[in-house]
Amino acid sequence: MNAIADRYAEAGLGSIFLYTNEAHPGEYYPHLTSMQQKRRHAAALRDVLGVSRPILVDSLDGACHRAYGSMPNMTWIFNQAGTPIYKSDWTDSHSVENAIQYFLQVLERRRSQERMAPFRVERLDYRIQDQNQFYAGLERNGPKAVTEFRHAFRS
C-alpha cells in the first residue's frame, strides 16, 4: 500500500492510514484506554511496521471507524467531493491498485470530454492468504493474541 501511494502521488492520489482499535490485542500492544496510547501505537505502525503514508488517529470511541462499518482492515477510496467510490471489507493492494487505475482513466476520459454517468457494481475480489505472515504479526502483538485467534476459529 505504501508503494501504491508513492506510485500514484503525482497523478493526484492522496493516501492515509486511519488508526482504529486494536483488532488482536496482546501483551505488547494491549487494548486501547487513552488517546496518548492510541497515538503511541499508531507511531509504532510507522516506526516498527514501516507505514510511510500519513497516519491519522480516530477518536478513542472509534466514531469514524464505527460509522464506516468497523472492519479491522478495510480500504475506502473517496473522490474530492467526499463521495466514496470504492470500499472493500479487507485491504488488498492489488484490488486497490486496480481500482485506482480505473478511476484515473475516468479522470482522463472526462478531460477528453467523454460524457459519463456513474453506476454501481459489486465484485468479489481475491487476496493471497499468507498464514505464516499473519501469525508472525500476531506474535508481534504478544502470545495472548496468538492463543485467542486460535481459540476463536477452532470450532
Add this chain to the structure above:
Amino acid sequence: MTADLLSRYNYDEFVPAKFKPWMRFDESPPLGSKAPDFPLWTLEGAETSLAAVWSAHSYTVVEFGSFT
C-alpha cells in the same frame, strides 16, 4: 463518549462475543452518496478531519487498521 462504549469498542480480548458485533460492513455508507465526516488527529495531536483529507486530492485512499 460513554465508558461502556469505550470498553466494548476497545475490546481487551479477541473472542467472537467481543469482536463480531463490530463487523458491520453491510451497514456502512453506500457508494455514490456524500459520506459522513469526522474529526481525526495527527500523531502529534493536531485536529483535522476526514473531509480535509478527501478534499485535498482528486482521489484519496483511506486504509483503516491498527498495529495489531
